[in-house]
Amino acid sequence: MSTHVRHHVLGATTLAAVMLYLDRICIAEIAKEEAFKSDLGISDTQIGVVLGAFFFTYALGQVPAGWLSDRFGTRTMLPIYIGIWSLCTILTGLANGFLMLMVARLLFGFAQAGCYPSAGSLIKRWMPIPQRGRASSVVSFGGRLGGTIAPILTAWLLKDYLSWRAVLILYGTAGFLVAFHFWRIYRETPTEHPLCDTGEQELISYGDDDAGDLSPPQFLPLLPLIRSHTMWLMSFLQFGINLGWVFLVTWLPTYLQEVKHVDPKTGGLMSTIVLASGIVGTLCGGMVTDISVRHFGRRWGRSLPMVTCYTVAMIAYLSCLRLESAWSFVIAASIVAFATDLSVPSIWAYMQDVGGKNTAAVFGWGNMWGNFGAATSPLLVPIVVDATVPDADWTPAFYLFSLGYLMAGLCALGINANSKVE
Incomplete structure (x- = not known):
């Protein structure tokens, strides 16, 4: 043994x-x-x-x-x-x-x-x-x-x-x-x-x-990273998902209070449920990507889980435009959190697949662009919401979040875990 x-x-x-x-x-x-x-x-x-x-x-x-x-x-x-x-x-x-x-x-x-x-x-x-x-x-x-x-x-x-x-x-x-x-x-x-x-x-x-x-x-390895089209796709992918996901950890409590008229105590519970759904997704995501690789190989085994997750997250965000109940909105937001975190192990494994001896630098390159998306999203939300004053309509914000996931899903179709960053 x-x-x-x-x-x-x-x-x-x-x-x-x-x-x-x-x-x-x-x-x-x-x-x-x-x-x-x-x-x-x-x-x-x-x-x-x-x-x-x-x-x-x-x-x-x-x-x-x-x-x-x-x-x-x-x-x-x-x-x-x-x-x-x-x-x-x-x-x-x-x-x-x-x-x-x-x-x-x-x-x-x-x-x-x-x-x-x-x-x-x-x-x-x-x-x-x-x-x-x-x-x-x-x-x-x-x-x-x-x-x-x-x-x-x-x-x-x-x-x-x-x-x-x-x-x-x-x-x-x-x-x-x-x-x-x-x-x-x-x-x-x-x-x-x-x-x-x-x-x-x-x-x-x-x-x-x-x-x-x-x-x-x-x-x-800056030049290899810059020359790698598959890493640029991964960079835009991570930017896109953070453009949509960061709402859940920044503006969600404000949205629940001002739009859904939820009291702070209940709003805190709702936010916890949403984030806990992400934790469940993270734990399941590793098993999903490993099984996917065994069935479809590394090229599509890494790509398909991401495409599926981002499609589900985009649909969930678009559904928020028609949901009146606060709790039904929380269910949709929880689906976004679950689907996003379900894809994270596939992202990690992809960068290990293509990184070679530069795996940490490759990982850092993708994570850098993801954090640029994380920094951009909280700044854009008040801009697109305030643009609808006096109604302060959040519809453009949810279109923005959905667009981020659409971009991520399209990029996920093109990434190739067999294309190493040399």
Whole structure:
């Protein structure tokens, strides 16, 4: 019987994903505190600038952070990334004003940019091809779990136990422990791990054309990425889905309150149901893409689940234009969340398929464009809604979200997991 070291590696990576989102999302809950504003002497406008600054550096940091993991190894770089963003979390808790807070959050975004590209690369090295989709779904689930528990845990600690500064110091300290835990468990390849036997090594490498090429890339693969038409399709795909999906984590509570006239408590429950549907989709998506590859091969096995998911999400958004009941709208939004997250493991596995020795950089390239979409959507929503004043009609917004998924579905038809980024 062979060893199962790969499962321990996957567990440590999932724990890092939990901390990734716990540290990222907690600041939104903390920023609501009057003590936070008064202690730092900042306005609501300045808080908005600080919260938005993260997405800017997070998007720009994706490709260079991914390349650094490819070049110097995930065992070196991922603990460094976790350590830096944990330090920034602590520095946020020690901030004495707007400038220090801004610097901490900008650096925080750069450091967090390296986590998922590194995770995508290590899954390629440590999981056999038929299990990469499920492994990707587990790590992605860790991020969703961290984002789900962050508001609840942070609010609980703030209410009865700790100040906002102490909460951030606690989270940052926990991050250092997670970084050490990952470094202790992980090795760059199964052959380097003292506890991974030959049976597990052969299982992991079976059918992988890149398994024997372990030399690190010398240069950032910008030209190959720019020349790759299939990666441009993946970039537009990720931009499109985030153009539509980000509504669910930004403007959804406002829409429920102002359009559906839902009270805040019920609205919070509805938002939780929508996001929980995404978590279920993430867990199912890995199994779906792995089964699809076994039946249709890598070319269509990666593509077809995405096309199906984005078609369903587009139809669900269009149906929102005819739904009067708040709960029927929540069902449609939950379908969007489920379908979107169902496709995420296919995206991860695709980038592992085409990335070769540059998997982390390739992952970062796609993730960068996805985050540009995430940053664009919240800005466009008030523009298209306000354009209908005095009616403030949300119809153009839902057409915008549907258009994003239409673009993603068309791009998914053209991607080819057999076309490597050389």
